[in-house]
Amino acid sequence: MTPWRTGLLVLLCAAVGCGDDAGEDYPTNPGGNDTTGDDGDAVVADAAVDAEPDAEPDAPPDAEPDARLPPDAPPPPNRTGRVCLVADLQDVFLPTLCLPNGVLDTTVELDGNTTLTTEDGSFTVAGTFDTTALWHVTRADLVSTTMAQSTSNTLYAVRQTTYDQAIATAAAPNFGAGEGAVVLRLVTGAQEVEGAKVTSMTATITPRYDAGTSTWVAGAAETTGELGLVWISVVAAGNLSLFVTEADSTVTAVTVPVEAGKVTYRQVSL
DSSP: OOHHHHHHHHHHHHHHOOOSSGGGGSOSSTTSOOOBOTTSOBOOOOHHHHSOOOOOOOOOOOOOOOTTSOOOOOOOOOEEEEEEEOSSGGGTTOGGGOOSSOOTTOEEEETTEEEEOOTTSEEEEOOOSOTTOEEEEEOTTBOOEEEEOOSOOEEEEOBHHHHHHHHHHHTOOOOOTTEEEEEEEEEETTEEOOSOEEEOSSSOOOOEEEOSTTOEEESTTOOOOTTOEEEEEEEESEEEEEEEEOTTOOEEEEEEEEOTTOEEEEEEEO
């Protein structure tokens, strides 16, 4: 190289700076962001090495309880009671006349919960919060019973032979398919109501009234006797609407649910 060219190169190096290797003047990350490390050395980002792996998707958080729903309520208390088997249809609603035994393995049902009775009719069954649910009492040799819930868990039942005898003695028609029967006890407080009549505007019924031991009478002029009992031996299943007219002409409307193939026992407070 001629001396003047050498001098020119020295001047240029002084102006822009020259390294030992001209190749080191090229940026190690051309066109990229500044990747100079803390010690001044250039850091090369290798996408294949430094890239973070795809993160696993976050698992959904546990579902929060719906604040609109009430907390779990405790179950209803069990019901303890007795199936009272009586020797005469007129003895229903008279717990002192319950037979002392002969009620073993009678099925008691309340709102789908069932149990079996002991020999004297005692039982305990799971309770319900549904106050409209009906009691049901069944056994092969008994007339099936249905009763509304009340403050008493005494449920009444008669043997089929006892019921058939009452039908024959009173010359009353028996219920058939799609029909049931009703036995009412009319009371004011703890006192039976005498002299009351029962009628219906929606169903054809023939009420029979107590008229002495094991005796029932029917007719337009008849009314309840000293036991305050009304027996409707046959009526279509469904809600039976009745009017009870007392001796002083006071009228009370009563609705009684009737189930096919069963006798409904109901105490009516006037």
